[in-house]
Amino acid sequence: MSHWNQLLQAALVGTSRQPVPPAAGMAGEFAGLLQALQGGEAQGRLLRMAGAVAVGRRAGFVAPKLPPSEAPVAAEDKRPELKDATLQAAIADALSSGPLRLQHEGLAALAAAGLRLPHSLLPLALDAGRRAIDLRPAVAPALGERGLWLAARNDDWRYAVGASEQADAQTRWDEGSLDQRVAVLREQRQADPAGARERLAAELQQLPAKDRAALLGALAENLGPDDEALIDAQLKDRARDVRQAAVELLQRLPQSAHAQRIAAFLEPLLKHDGATWRIDAPEAADARWKDDAIDPARPTHEGLGERAWWLYQLVRQAPLSWWTARTGMTPAALLDWAAAGDWKDALLRGWNDAVIAAPDHDWCDAMLDRPRAQRAWIGQLLALLPRARRERHWLAELGAEGNGAQEVVGFADQACAPGETPSAELSARLAAALRLRVERGSLANDYMLRQVLTSAAALLHPSALPALADLPRTADETPGTANALAETARIVRARRLFLTLSSTSSSPSQGRP
Numbered sequence: 294m295s296h297w298n299q300l301l302q303a304a305l306v307g308t309s310r311q312p313v314p315p316a317a318g319m320a321g322e323f324a325g326l327l328q329a330l331q332g333g334e335a336q337g338r339l340l341r342m343a344g345a346v347a348v349g350r351r352a353g354f355v356a357p358k359l360p361p362s363e364a365p366v367a368a369e370d371k372r373p374e375l376k377d378a379t380l381q382a383a384i385a386d387a388l389s390s391g392p393l394r395l396q397h398e399g400l401a402a403l404a405a406a407g408l409r410l411p412h413s414l415l416p417l418a419l420d421a422g423r424r425a426i427d428l429r430p431a432v433a434p435a436l437g438e439r440g441l442w443l444a445a446r447n448d449d450w451r452y453a454v455g456a457s458e459q460a461d462a463q464t465r466w467d468e469g470s471l472d473q474r475v476a477v478l479r480e481q482r483q484a485d486p487a488g489a490r491e492r493l494a495a496e497l498q499q500l501p502a503k504d505r506a507a508l509l510g511a512l513a514e515n516l517g518p519d520d521e522a523l524i525d526a527q528l529k530d531r532a533r534d535v536r537q538a539a540v541e542l543l544q545r546l547p548q549s550a551h552a553q554r555i556a557a558f559l560e561p562l563l564k565h566d567g568a569t570w571r572i573d574a575p576e577a578a579d580a581r582w583k584d585d586a587i588d589p590a591r592p593t594h595e596g597l598g599e600r601a602w603w604l605y606q607l608v609r610q611a612p613l614s615w616w617t618a619r620t621g622m623t624p625a626a627l628l629d630w631a632a633a634g635d636w637k638d639a640l641l642r643g644w645n646d647a648v649i650a651a652p653d654h655d656w657c658d659a660m661l662d663r664p665r666a667q668r669a670w671i672g673q674l675l676a677l678l679p680r681a682r683r684e685r686h687w688l689a690e691l692g693a694e695g696n697g698a699q700e701v702v703g704f705a706d707q708a709c710a711p712g713e714t715p716s717a718e719l720s721a722r723l724a725a726a727l728r729l730r731v732e733r734g735s736l737a738n739d740y741m742l743r744q745v746l747t748s749a750a751a752l753l754h755p756s757a758l759p760a761l762a763d764l765p766r767t768a769d770e771t772p773g774t775a776n777a778l779a780e781t782a783r784i785v786r787a788r789r790l791f792l793t794l795s796s797t798s799s800s801p802s803q804g805r806p
Contacts, residue, residue: 608643695726
């Protein structure tokens with residue numbers, strides 16, 4: 294690790310957890326300068342050294358030569374490299390400035406064709422993966438042996454060589470950033486849930502609130518009843534974000550003590566009145582609520598009244614399965630029932646929050662079937678559904694005339710991971726609707742349409758690309774229109790080129806679940 298990276302690491306985790314690195318390996322006057330900055334408290338010493346090294350880096354400081362490396366040379370590549378100059382240029386352009394989906398498609402097509410990147414493109418690909426975690430699964434298979442060898446010798450590129458050659462888990466836990474520590478915990482949860490829980494419990498109370506909330510959320514991986522005690526204790530944490538993280542985890546444990554307490558609060562409010570059910574909001578705050586992260590004080594900006602605010606908080610914490618079991622109604626019937634009652638805003642908002650925290654496909658479907666005014670977080674709800682269940686909602690949002698095309702492209706872009714696309718049928722309808730808007734001249738005054746058009750070019754199924762190719766141009770285009778059309782054409786050309794690579798193997802996934 295370079296001296297600069299060592300300084301950054303110490304700054305990230307704090308000098309109380311990692312000492313300021315010495316100026317090892319420096320020579321001449323610059324080494325003398327760094328030595329002169331060594332006095333004083335650790336925090337000040339770190340900042341002075343970082344400032345000096347930053348200026349040196351910008352001024353072109355060249356570190357002293359190291360002794361010859363004893364590292365082994367790269368193994369011989371087993372796969373041929375991509376030779377086609379046009380395809381090389383398209384991949385280089387995508388990696389330099391293309392959208393993530395285009396980068397992923399190019400690299401995936403290359404690997405599927407049994408080829409690897411030419412050596413000249415390896416730094417570009419490794420840097421792209423450094424910037425975007427979602428791209429990394431597509432980077433490694435396209436690197437070849439030289440790329441893997443290169444990745445192992447640069448701290449920023451080590452993600453490509455696999456966990457076995459990265460810093461061990463304990464080092465990343467002790468010295469890593471918050472994101473790295475969350476990743477360590479999630480990895481351990483997959484193989485050793487109890488060990489990960491004990492690792493977190495040993496440090497949880499000494500951490501800042503932001504860290505406590507993020508690391509607690511990692512317990513969602515392989516969540517089980519054994520985690521309940523640790524999570525339940527965080528309901529009394531002094532930080533609201535930590536309490537909220539605990540609530541969301543406990544909602545996924547319907548048999549937890551927390552779920553039973555919330556049900557006990559709701560039971561007297563929900564009454565069977567003849568042939569129907571009736572619910573009322575609490576008449577007064579309950580002193581026991583504070584133990585379950587329920588705040589009796591209504592925020593000043595809150596649109597709900599005081600009693601509705603109390604009811605909303607109870608509803609959002611109750612497992613969704615409690616409502617169907619208690620009333621015998623389906624999610625759709627419960628939503629109809631709530632919409633006709635006096636407390637519909639508290640109920641509908643609480644259920645929306647609950648389904649985001651603890652996803653339930655039947656509830657997602659039922660909520661998405663509601664009138665638009667009665668639902669929230671549409672994009673998030675759609676993203677929770679598997680492809681087969683979300684497509685019908687996208688088609689409904691699109692409408693017979695294609696008026697919802699912009700919204701659906703946004704929803705699909707949020708729901709489809711890199712390498713996934715909407716179905717060929719939906720893609721064709723979206724592409725046709727967008728082309729019609731371009732032909733009508735809507736791009737000139739619609740900034741959002743310009744953004745959606747380029748997103749669609751990278752997102753839609755390959756069979757829909759002809760509809761977005763050769764879009765009409767005019768002599769009086771605004772700069773914004775010209776840029777959007779040029780970017781769309783660039784993406785479509787690249788994707789068509791990438792398809793020539795994958796024509797002998799598999800095409801991009803059609804929205805795999």
